[in-house]
Amino acid sequence: xxxxxxxxxxxxxxxxxxxxxxxxxxxxxxxxxxxxxxxxxxxxxxxxxxxxxxxxxxxxxxxxxxxxxxxxxxxxxxxxxxxxxxxxxxxxxxxxxxxxxxxxxxxxxxxxxxxxxxxxxxxxxxxxxxxxxxxxxxxxxxxxxxxxxxxxxxxxxxxxxxxxxxxxxxxxxxxxxxxxxxxxxxxxxxxxxxxxxxxxxxxxxxxxxxxxxxxxxxxxxxxxxxxxxxxxxxxxxxxxxxxxxxxxxxxxxxxxxxxxxxxxxxxxxxxxxxxxxxxxxxxxxxxxxxxxxxxxxxxxxxxxxxxxxxxxxxxxxxxxxxxxxxxxxxxxxxxxxxxxxxxxxxxxxxxxxxxxxxxxxxxxxxxxxxxxxxxxxxxxxxxxxxxxxxxxxxxxxxxxxxxxxxxxxxxxxxxxxxxxxxxxxxxxxxxxxxxxxxxx
Amino acid sequence: xxxxxxxxxxxxxxxxxxxxxxxxxxxxxxxxxxxxxxxxxxxxxxxxxxxxxxxxxxxxxxxxxxxxxxxxxxxxxxxxxxxxxxxxxxxxxxxxxxxxxxxxxxxxxxxxxxxxxxxxxxxxxxxxxxxxxxxxxxxxxxxxxxxxxxxxxxxxxxxxxxxxxxxxxxxxxxxxxxxxxxxxxxxxxxxxxxxxxxxxxxxxxxxxxxxxxxxxxxxxxxxxxxxxxxxxxxx
Numbered sequence: 228x229x230x231x232x233x234x235x236x237x238x239x240x241x242x243x244x245x246x247x248x249x250x251x252x253x254x255x256x257x258x259x260x261x262x263x264x265x266x267x268x269x270x271x272x273x274x275x276x277x278x279x280x281x282x283x284x285x286x287x288x289x290x291x292x293x294x295x296x297x298x299x300x301x302x303x304x305x306x307x308x309x310x311x312x313x314x315x316x317x318x319x320x321x322x323x324x325x326x327x328x329x330x331x332x333x334x335x336x337x338x339x340x341x342x343x344x345x346x347x348x349x350x351x352x353x354x355x356x357x358x359x360x361x362x363x364x365x366x367x368x369x370x371x372x373x374x375x376x377x378x379x380x381x382x383x384x385x386x387x388x389x390x391x392x393x394x395x396x397x398x399x400x401x402x403x404x405x406x407x408x409x410x411x412x413x414x415x416x417x418x419x420x421x422x423x424x425x426x427x428x429x430x431x432x433x434x435x436x437x438x439x440x441x442x443x444x445x446x447x448x449x450x451x452x453x454x455x456x457x458x459x460x461x462x463x464x465x466x467x468x469x470x471x472x473x474x475x476x477x478x479x480x481x482x483x484x485x486x487x488x489x490x491x492x493x494x495x496x497x498x499x500x501x502x503x504x505x506x507x508x509x510x511x512x513x514x515x516x517x518x519x520x521x522x523x524x525x526x527x528x529x530x531x532x533x534x535x536x537x538x539x540x541x542x543x544x545x546x547x548x549x550x551x552x553x554x555x556x557x558x559x560x561x562x563x564x565x566x567x568x569x570x571x572x573x574x575x576x577x578x579x580x581x582x583x584x585x586x587x588x589x590x591x592x593x594x595x596x597x598x599x600x601x602x603x604x605x606x607x608x609x610x611x612x613x614x615x616x617x618x619x620x621x622x623x624x625x626x627x628x629x630x631x632x633x634x635x636x637x638x639x640x641x642x643x644x645x646x647x648x649x650x651x652x653x654x655x656x657x658x659x660x661x662x663x664x665x666x667x
Numbered sequence: 668x669x670x671x672x673x674x675x676x677x678x679x680x681x682x683x684x685x686x687x688x689x690x691x692x693x694x695x696x697x698x699x700x701x702x703x704x705x706x707x708x709x710x711x712x713x714x715x716x717x718x719x720x721x722x723x724x725x726x727x728x729x730x731x732x733x734x735x736x737x738x739x740x741x742x743x744x745x746x747x748x749x750x751x752x753x754x755x756x757x758x759x760x761x762x763x764x765x766x767x768x769x770x771x772x773x774x775x776x777x778x779x780x781x782x783x784x785x786x787x788x789x790x791x792x793x794x795x796x797x798x799x800x801x802x803x804x805x806x807x808x809x810x811x812x813x814x815x816x817x818x819x820x821x822x823x824x825x826x827x828x829x830x831x832x833x834x835x836x837x838x839x840x841x842x843x844x845x846x847x848x849x850x851x852x853x854x855x856x857x858x859x860x861x862x863x864x865x866x867x868x869x870x871x872x873x874x875x876x877x878x879x880x881x882x883x884x885x886x887x888x889x890x891x892x893x894x895x896x897x898x899x900x901x902x
Binding site for chain 2: 366375
């Protein structure tokens, strides 16, 4: 029991006792007690009412009868009240601060509940996505940002994926969207303005395409003159070798230019259609035939048990196969062995090109598909390759939702896997195979 | 007006049905918007592949229309909605018809784009079509926003905008006629441009219709074929 309580009880008891004593002196002890008790009751009631009024009106000057336990209670209440008030102000300030910092974020952020309804969004989301802060609260976010891709992203709950949608506010602006889960079933949708990035990518692509295109015509002229020069009988003997070298380099440059053009075409094209069924086994056999006749070429074998067809652009798959095969031929000694395989399983299908060549150092494998990247082996450039083959392979495959994976053992050989998803495979060919599927 | 005004029922299932229906209509709107912006991009950039893709994707819009229509009939039959809900269902049935027509027009523009890509292009690469197209797609976007937010003010804005689109269409037609008179060899190409402009103008009208349904849905007034601007300003 706190000291004030004890004092209060003792005080009351003392007054009662005094009342009783006075009453006893006048022979009416009970009356004395009663009168004193009544006085105590009135006194305490007044204090209670005054306290109540002070608490309600928050006008603490009104609390006039403060003494003893009431004074204590009152100051305690006052203290707690002020502390709560201060804490509230502090929270409000903090909240404002957080709000201000999210508003300062350059990226739009939208808090979504489990039904993808908007809980809150920051200022950038307002500007980038055209959301209205108050009005759109409780509205599903894909009712306002109505791109089918975003609806699909929200439905699939694929949190690792990013998508690009045209901005609903500005023409020709693009937004990058990402969804991050947080808290209990809540999601955070990020919007980022990537117009500039897309513009730069497009500029780069256009530049490469235009530059290659512009280089082509002078090259044709140079090549033409070199050809007629090389066939000129009146030419001095010393000139034969340099002109042959020049012709060789002009041809090489020409193939660089046409592969660059092909690459920029692939980059700007969307996903490949699924209208054409490609007989991969036939393509592999044809590729084998075109290489097998030459000298210094390793033995090539085609392994395929399946008749499965690939829904893809035929000429592009052909260029994938020929690029992979010519790489394999170039890096495999004549006594080596190259296998071209086409196989189907439940998850999809695979074209695998295996060779027993010199292999690729593991740290260089991730860089293989970069343009003009060459595996460092001391003997660069004279192997006849341009350095764009695998970049083309990668772009063709990504156009077909497929993936390239490379494994290699230094000194033993390499394996190139092109993995296609199941929805691009037809097991039963819809039409009888025209180009024969002879196994090599 | 809050979006949740339509979803205040004792039956939770009914709430969900109606909310799902609204969401499907809006996602159909999103699909149509994408189709339209792609069709316009195909014309402006002379991308025949994109144009054909738009034309081939129209079936998605049609499928959604049939699906939503069936769902509306089902709700009408099983729930017998009244007042605001009834207006919502009626407005949706009409809105999807207009959305489907917009999809058809986008399909047409896609076809025209693939045709125009094969012909020689003017120096301004169809700038006037691009302007009209961007105008019209803004209208469609605002119309769908008004539908989502049940925002009468925004709907009215779109209705007003339709006049500008009509003017722009007039200007393009006049320009096309001049071209054809100057050089009769270009008639075939310019005719296609005229058709595309015509389709865009029709899309503007359909967007306007959708806005009128929004006003009907929110206020319960039929504002079709009236001088709407004056009417509402007075009130």
